[in-house]
Amino acid sequence: MKNSKLQSVNGNNHNALLFNGVLWFCSFTILLLIFSEDSNPKKIDFIYTSAFLTTIIIPVLLNLYILIPYFLKREKYLLFVIAFISTIILFTQLNIWFFDYVIDYIFPDYYFISYHSSTKLIFIFSVFLIGTTLIKLSEDWIYFNSIENKRLKLEKQQIETQLTALRSQINPHFLFNSLNVIFALALEKKKETTKAIVQLSDILRYVIYDSNTERVTLKNEIILLNNYIEFQKFRHQVSDKINFTYNIIDDDYLIYPMLLLPLIENSFKHGIKGDIENTFINLNITQNNNEFHFFIENNYVKNIVISDKEHSGLGIGNIKKNLDIIYPDAHLFEITKTETAFIVSLKLFIK
Numbered sequence: 001m002k003n004s005k006l007q008s009v010n011g012n013n014h015n016a017l018l019f020n021g022v023l024w025f026c027s028f029t030i031l032l033l034i035f036s037e038d039s040n041p042k043k044i045d046f047i048y049t050s051a052f053l054t055t056i057i058i059p060v061l062l063n064l065y066i067l068i069p070y071f072l073k074r075e076k077y078l079l080f081v082i083a084f085i086s087t088i089i090l091f092t093q094l095n096i097w098f099f100d101y102v103i104d105y106i107f108p109d110y111y112f113i114s115y116h117s118s119t120k121l122i123f124i125f126s127v128f129l130i131g132t133t134l135i136k137l138s139e140d141w142i143y144f145n146s147i148e149n150k151r152l153k154l155e156k157q158q159i160e161t162q163l164t165a166l167r168s169q170i171n172p173h174f175l176f177n178s179l180n181v182i183f184a185l186a187l188e189k190k191k192e193t194t195k196a197i198v199q200l201s202d203i204l205r206y207v208i209y210d211s212n213t214e215r216v217t218l219k220n221e222i223i224l225l226n227n228y229i230e231f232q233k234f235r236h237q238v239s240d241k242i243n244f245t246y247n248i249i250d251d252d253y254l255i256y257p258m259l260l261l262p263l264i265e266n267s268f269k270h271g272i273k274g275d276i277e278n279t280f281i282n283l284n285i286t287q288n289n290n291e292f293h294f295f296i297e298n299n300y301v302k303n304i305v306i307s308d309k310e311h312s313g314l315g316i317g318n319i320k321k322n323l324d325i326i327y328p329d330a331h332l333f334e335i336t337k338t339e340t341a342f343i344v345s346l347k348l349f350i351k
Contacts, residue, residue, distance in 0.1 A: 020061075023132065028053055044110055051106075055098055056125065059091040060132050067134060088129060093119045093148025127350070175204070176266065181235045192234055199231045207258065218287060219251035226263060229283075232268050246285040253287050255348070256326045260285075260294055262319055263344055278340070292348040301341035 032041055032049045063084065072079035096118065104110075116124070139256075178200050185193040206224050209218065229244055267281050283296045316335065323331050327348055336343040 006344040023135070024053065026112065027056070027128070047107060048111065049101055051098070052095070055091060055095040055229050059087045060128055062087060063129050064132060088122060088125045092118060092125050095121055096124075160306065161307055177232065177235075178203075181231070183233060196231060196234050197229050203227050203231065210257075213257060215254040216257045217251060218253040218255050218285075218292075220249055221255055221260060222246060222248070222285065224258075225260060225283075228264060229259060241280045242283075243253070243281070244283045246259065248285070248287045249289070250287060253292065254350075255292065256322075259322065259326075260346075263294070263296055263346070266316070266343075267296055267342075268343065271300065290350050292350065294346040295344070297341045297343040300337060300340060 028049060031053060032045060035049050035052070036042075036045045067083050067087070069079055070076075071083060099115075182193065182196055182200065185196055189231050203224065206220070210220065226244070226338075229242060233242065264281075266284065267283075271279060271281055281296070281298045284293075285295075286293045320333060323333055323346075327350075330349045332345075332347040332349075334345045336345070
């Protein structure tokens with residue numbers, strides 16, 4: 001934990017040796033060309049440039065590895081500005097002292113003086129410190145931007161994987177129940193068997209192929225729901241007690257695929273299972289502009305307990321997770337239980 005905090009303060013994990021090697025090689029070359037009197041630098045030009053650059057390296061490193069990480073990146077802006085300006089003034093004066101009093105002892109065969117005025121030195125030091133600050137911040141920005149992009153890609157992959165897993169939970173259970181329905185029709189040799197097979201084929205084609213996308217039109221989703229409801233009527237002899245109405249302004253309104261089917265599946269499973277005599281399912285879908293409303297209610301018997309071990313499709317809990325992922329802060333999901341009804345209301349607010 002301590003190491004991660006330190007890295008977040010000090011910036012990215014850049015190669016300091018490579019960074020400084022390139023920086024000071026380029027700086028030495030530029031200063032050498034500036035300080036040389038002709039295009040062929042002499043030995044004294046190399047010595048003077050090296051000595052001058054030495055007085056710049058220290059404040060630049062001080063700025064890069066102390067002032068920026070411990071003041072600027074911690075949002076202590078006033079302290080950073082004061083320390084930054086003080087560093088420029090201090091090392092400008094040290095440069096003058098170095099060339100006036102120290103360098104002659106290091107190179108006694110040469111005579112050096114501080115050739116630049118204080119104003120010019122302040123300008124040079126300011127250019128170096130400001131320039132290297134911008135370079136360092138740019139490097140950090142590129143690094144953190146790449147990290148953020150990787151994080152977003154990973155997050156998207158995780159969300160897509162989770163949504164795929166949630167959606168895939170529907171298929172085995174639904175297929176199992178559907179085959180049971182067709183098997184029962186076939187045993188009784190009913191003429192509806194062929195129609196049921198065609199409807200199941202349409203449903204499975206939609207589930208396996210057409211829904212394999214980020215969004216589908218509301219028109220196609222309603223066709224799926226109609227097929228599902230009609231197919232379930234073969235299994236439950238309560239056709240007159242199942243009402244499906246909808247009022248859609250825009251057929252091309254986009255919605256997440258197979259978002260609604262689990263809610264209808266739960267109504268058939270728990271409602272009809274709970275009370276055959278008083279079974280009812282009322283389903284209504286409305287869409288107007290950017291607002292979508294799904295409403296479904298089914299009979300509910302309070303004393304009937306549905307075993308958790310039974311297959312229950314996607315489940316209310318997983319539906320909520322699904323909604324939180326694909327419609328964050330853009331949905332309202334409510335469940336209401338009365339003495340005789342179980343009601344689910346889902347509203348989507350899509351910009």
